[in-house]
Amino acid sequence: MSSTAILEETLIKRSQQKKRTSPLNYKERVFVLTKTRLSYYEGRAEKKFRKGCVELQRVKCVEIVKNGGVVIPCQNKYPFQVVYDTTTLYIFAPSNESRTLWVQNLKEEIRNNPQIVAKFHPQFWQEGGWLCCGQADKLAPGCEEYNLFGDSENTRRPPPPPPPEHGAPAAQEEEPEEELVIALYDFEGAESQDLTLHRGEEYVIVEKCDVNWYKARDRYGYESGFSSSCYCRAQLSHLIHTAQQQWYCKNVNRNKAEEQLRNEGKEGGFMVRDSSSPGAYTVSLYTKSVGDGVIRHYHIKETAGSPKQFYLAEKHLFDDIPALIEYHKHNAAGLVSRLRYPVNKQNRAAPTTAGFSYDKWEINPSELTFMKELGSGQFGVVRLGKWRALHKVAIKAIREGAMSEEDFIEEAKVMMNLSHPKLVQLYGVCTQQNPIYLVTEFMELGCLLNYIRQRRGTFGPQNLLSICHDISQGMQYLEENHFIHRDLAARNCLVNDSHVVKVSDFGMARYVIDDQYTSSSGAKFPVKWSPPEVFNFCKYSSKSDVWSFGVLMWEVFTEGKMPFEKNLNHEVVTMVTQGYRLYRPKMATPYIHDIMKLCWQERPEERPSFAQISMMITDEIEADGLPDL
Known part of the structure; x- marks a missing residue:
């Protein structure tokens, strides 16, 4: 960097629509502002390559972007624009405070530029036109007065405070209010960089590193470090006083x-x-x-x-x-x-964390203790184990040639950051030796398919509906995070000792090296769980997962029967293509079967989302028996 950074933050950059038909994409970049330029990097600035930069002397306008009802398809919802030469760079901040900080600092650095515009476009350039004024020329003059000293929501810059009178003390800047949280569980830091939490004590957030991890310190400033965000919640709310009970x-x-x-x-x-x-x-x-x-x-x-x-x-x-x-x-x-x-059968069990520590996804295999074998899966043997002789885990040893290892390792960190109470948590991987290991949350009661088969005859319809509800919540989270499972079935869900069902092996089907499993002509391919667009065209989406969820519901309500049990794969392809669907299980009400049939709509766009499915199941659960009073 040519000079000291004024600001540095991970923001999201929108691609420039150089053609009307160009698709838009949104990529995380580390943005760094100095006195002379705005640069952006892929990943961490000190480790990755610079992807681009804008010399500040070329900038003509910096301003927030008014959304105007446009859906923003990334997690950062606060856009601003940097206009230079003939280009508009759209950047998305995670909060209004972050956006305001960037806009104010950029405006301060460009205030003496000679080419500042008189008018600007307050909304996006999208699909060949300005959404604010409808002009189809990208270089068309702006339609709203530009204020170099404020922003379009606060167009007047407040006058500077008068200088203090001789001898009078200068006014003190008001310090930002600290964000206090309270620990809901004890958290024992796994690494030296971590902060140990004690249940019921208060901590101050120093930095929100990502959705799963905070950097925090105790209220007295003696200790600081990383802690799991799911172990603490905002102070001074009835929710926290409730959650502690x-x-x-x-x-x-x-x-x-x-x-x-x-x-x-x-x-x-x-x-x-x-x-x-x-x-x-x-x-x-x-x-x-x-x-x-x-x-x-x-x-x-x-x-x-x-x-x-x-x-x-x-x-x-x-x-x-x-x-x-x-x-x-x-x-x-x-x-x-x-x-x-x-009555609380949860025993105040602490939730799983996204990894054992912040930014730690590579696990030293010498820290693993191997115990009994739990079973054998698509990729290899699974064993019960312990990490550092403390945390029970499941360890999958990946059989050589079973997986496209390089591709998986690239994706492992993304999968670790997926953290939800109804997903089996990936804690980390061991990739520095063969075989590589996947270290995951241990689920005491094993595979859902075996769980319901072994207990056949003991479930009521509401028990089975609760199982489907757990899975729908996990799948809703994956859907909201644009993550496709690709192999959803009862065999790929697990049950813990509190009888909570969690979705497992999400996204793993992409890394299988097995022609029979990856080709719809193969005997192992999950045709009976797949919609027509998958077995015909290998077209996967959240809506193909929805189809599979309908089949999973059928598995649950038949207490573990094989769908299309009397038919071979090629026969199932013909039957489904001709409109045949699975029959209503005896334990499923007509309403439950209707949910299954909605999942099996021929056209993907006519299938419900997992959010809608979860709500339908919730309504059915809450409607049973007497209403709430």
């Missing part, structure tokens, strides 16, 4: 709540869980006072206005949810029973 059960739906309360069978057994409505909570309560025992579900309601208060019975208002629960432990006040006994 023994009675709060995250990611437990109505069916699982009822199952846990009935199994416990104690008078006044209760839990607080997330409602089907985002951001809302439900109290699920068991009582023996009616018949053989009943469960009632009560929405926790909020008052309008500010400050909000919470209540189950309108006469009794509370400032937060823990205070509400504490009151109803001693007073039924309209409930069928007092809240006597908290």
Whole structure:
């Protein structure tokens, strides 16, 4: 770099549409601003190659971009523009504060440029036209007055403060408010760069490195380091006071709540869980006072206005949810029973982290202890193991010739950053020796297909629906992150000791080296789970995953039967192409079969998204039995 960096941040750059038909793409770049130029790099600036730079003396305009209703197909939603020569560079910041900082600093550096424009285009150039004024000439003059000293949302620059009177102390700059979080779990740092967290203590966020990891320090500034973002949440909210409590059960739906309360069978057994409505909570309560025992579900309601208060019975208002629960432990006040006994089978288990430490994806094999064999899969043998004799893990040893290893290693870091309660977490890989190892979360109850076959006859329809709900949530997360599974089936889902089902082996089918598995003419190819566009044209998408999910639902509701069990692959291709679909399982209601059939629409665009599927299943779960009160 030619001079000291003023700003440096990972932002997203949009490609320049040099032709009307050019497709747009969005790429992460490390942007660096100095006194003389704006440069951008692929990856870390000190390790990767510079992809381009703009000399600041050539810049004519820097301004935010007004969205105008355009969908922004990347995770950064705050665009700004740098106009130079005959080019407009569109850059997307992760927050409004970040964007404002870049625009203000760039404007400060170009304020003496002689070629500053009088007018600019406040919206995007897209598909051969300016969205703001409709002009089809990319070099057409701007349509809105340009202000070099402010931005298009704050067009007047505030005057500088008057100088302090002689002898008067200069005004102190107001320090930005620190972002406090509270630890929901203990976190033992795995590396020297990590910060150990203690449950219930407060920490200050220093930097949000990515969606999965924060750099933080304790409130007194004695220690700092990296910690998992899923181990802490923003302070001073009723959510945190709730999340710390023994009675709060995250990611437990109505069916699982009822199952846990009935199994416990104690008078006044209760839990607080997330409602089907985002951001809302439900109290699920068991009582023996009616018949053989009943469960009632009560929405926790909020008052309008500010400050909000919470209540189950309108006469009794509370400032937060823990205070509400504490009151109803001693007073039924309209409930069928007092809240006597908290039930939580999750045992406050800490969530999985995206890797064992920030930016650590290569694991030293000497830190792994190999234990019993769990099974053998597409790529090789899977064993139970431990990392540093502490964390239970599953270790997949990749059989030589089973996988396109170089391609997979390139993608491994992306897959590690996919982190969700309904996905089996990839912790890291060992690539410096043969065979290479994949180190993943250990799922105690194994493969879903074996799990339901071995317990055949013990499930009710609502248990089976909960299994499908878990998988739909994991797949919704993959869909939202533009990640395609390609081989979704019951055999590729796993079950933990809390009977939570998680999606596994997502994206792995791309790396298989096996003609029979990768060609629809092969005996191993999963034709029975594949839509027509896959077995005919190898065209994969989230909508092809949706088709596979419909078949997986059928597997679950038949308690593990093989789809099209009497037909060979080539016969299934003909049957599906002619419109044949799997029959309704006995344990599936017509509504559940309707969801399956929606997944099996001939045209991909007519299939629902996983977000829609998850909502349909949630509605069916919540509709069963008595409504929430």
